[in-house]
Amino acid sequence: MALIVQKYGGTSVANPERIKSLAARVARYKALGHQIVVVVSAMSGETNRLIALAKEIMPDPDPRELDVMVATGEQVTIGMTALALMELGIKAKSYTGSQVKILTDNAHTKARILSIDEHNIKQDLDDGYVVVVAGFQGVDADGNITTLGRGGSDTTGVALAAALKADECQIYTDVDGVYTTDPRVVPEARRLDKITFEEMLELASQGSKVLQIRSVEFAGKYKVKLRVLSSFEEEGDGTLITFEEENTMEQPVISGIAFNRDEAKITVLGVPDKPGIAYQILGPVAEANVDVDMIIQNTGADGTTDFTFTVHKNEMNKALSILRDKVQGHIGAREINGDDKIAKVSIVGVGMRSHVGIASQMFRTLAEEGINIQMISTSEIKIAVVVDEKYLELAVRVLHKAFELEAA
């Protein structure tokens, strides 16, 4: 017997029929003797309908009152879900975030969970109930209704699993797990049975949008066993996200390939190589709220250095004018260039820590296809390269094959 938290998103509770099929799935788990907590989102479209209603009254709605309205979306779903379970003969009881209570800070529309009172839920589980909890919402110390912002239901699921010391937190989505890479680019992409939390973070932040990063971070912090599954398929164990690097020897070296088409590259050439130059270049950029991703500096033989970094494509021109207006003359750089025809490709894997030669295998594979590498950046479990945008799909495909990711 295990204690399982199951989180179902908007499309899984889109209408009464889908809610009944969700209840049937919960019933099968319950029949195996598990204790189940179900976390549900609002019916798909409902949150947007409520926001539109608020904006009809006040174009820029007061966040406290907006939360009061929007929180009703999940409140309707928990009632319907509990009824659907009862209709199958299962004891069920619903809780709003406030009833649980899920205590948050008072940052309306984007509140953060501070603590969860798990006492009543535990009691209900011991009494044989399936407990249905409204995702995405909580209550602040003054009793105001708060919401966690988009994707917050994942966080509710993970936080409840942490508070209840659940054996597993299952996130039901439209996809059936985490893949070695995007199947639309590489049809041979394979669903991973297992992935470490750190790999997941690298993959999620780089384009494999399966889980909200915030919920994954939360799961990591509290060591919650997370599993991503499809709410549309009856079979399949999805992808388990683990936090221990158990049996590293048996682990595949590379777990997946992430990519990102949204970055642009900025190069500052011929900068006199002096201490503090990186800050002089990036300080004004950061002050303008431009996010910087990769950063590379290479010192040449002539006492000057070349400095390259990437920003979001939409912000390249903003960054370029800041550098040309405020920085170039000041630091005496020879030239400043921008290039938004680039893409980033990363291989991710905990296994690369204990394997040498992964980087050179990656570089050789790309070289054999004539793909020039413009930038390289490495972390303990990731090697990222920037290449010409037009080579992106080719690069992902040949790397997927070279690291034998399609094999079971």
Add this chain to the structure above:
Amino acid sequence: MALIVQKYGGTSVANPERIKSLAARVARYKALGHQIVVVVSAMSGETNRLIALAKEIMPDPDPRELDVMVATGEQVTIGMTALALMELGIKAKSYTGSQVKILTDNAHTKARILSIDEHNIKQDLDDGYVVVVAGFQGVDADGNITTLGRGGSDTTGVALAAALKADECQIYTDVDGVYTTDPRVVPEARRLDKITFEEMLELASQGSKVLQIRSVEFAGKYKVKLRVLSSFEEEGDGTLITFEEENTMEQPVISGIAFNRDEAKITVLGVPDKPGIAYQILGPVAEANVDVDMIIQNTGADGTTDFTFTVHKNEMNKALSILRDKVQGHIGAREINGDDKIAKVSIVGVGMRSHVGIASQMFRTLAEEGINIQMISTSEIKIAVVVDEKYLELAVRVLHKAFELEAA
């Protein structure tokens, strides 16, 4: 400066436009320096939509979960109302029943209010806020969301007015007050500026369906000054419902005329006049859950008695068969008759306590029109007669004229 509770029903909050016009009205009161608490119902149709959604999942929905769903109706309205007030530059803050907190018993879908914590609302009013409270809902001692049943928003308004010791509770409805009688029957019917609580109870229970009886009883118990007004008209002071019989001398003798077409008359003839006969006749009827209204017993000269009572028309046949099957032989009654072609007409007025001759004036007026009186029943502030159904409108019109109700 007064503290006023204003309650707005479903049609007053039917859509964003109506809510904006409600806010404009509140703003005008606020500008006069009053402290205002606004109680709102769900948008019209919303409660029924939520009940239908629940029934789609479970034909006979669990009442706890039904309350969880239905309570979202008012929760959306309080958010919208607070936003509409803010949009007019007024400080406003919404409260669900649970947030107030309005403590009820645990009788889901028909809960009764036990107590109200007025502390936070008082504080907000003193801080210059208009406080918007969800009608119709509360929370039980275990934190479960409850609803008060149909019409419960009136009760919320009155209960809040009592808890806050408000100067007045204003109930905004589709009509602009309480009339001397139904204007559809007597076009000269006049809106009453003032009516006592007891008169209101008699008028409301007999067909002048303006307020929920339960809320009027509640107002009487806690001496809340109630005023009925139209939410569709800008002008007019509506009808004030008072609890003191101040200046009885100046009061009109009769305040209004109520009538009811929904009753049927059952007569048990030739019953041996023995103690306990009333119980032997009405006991079996009451056990079958048939409500009895008027009851009259007249003892004849021959040692037998005639026993007459009225029930709802829909239940006449049920009552007749109970009497014929279980009672007639047992008590030795000669005959049992039913008549559903009757109507009840009542004159209501606190003033009749101190005036003699009211009853005879009523009977003479009806006699002059050739209207036969079949039954008479009196209370301290009411004289009710049963007449042939076909004379109903005539009876109401001549009585309205005889007691000079059309005069200002």
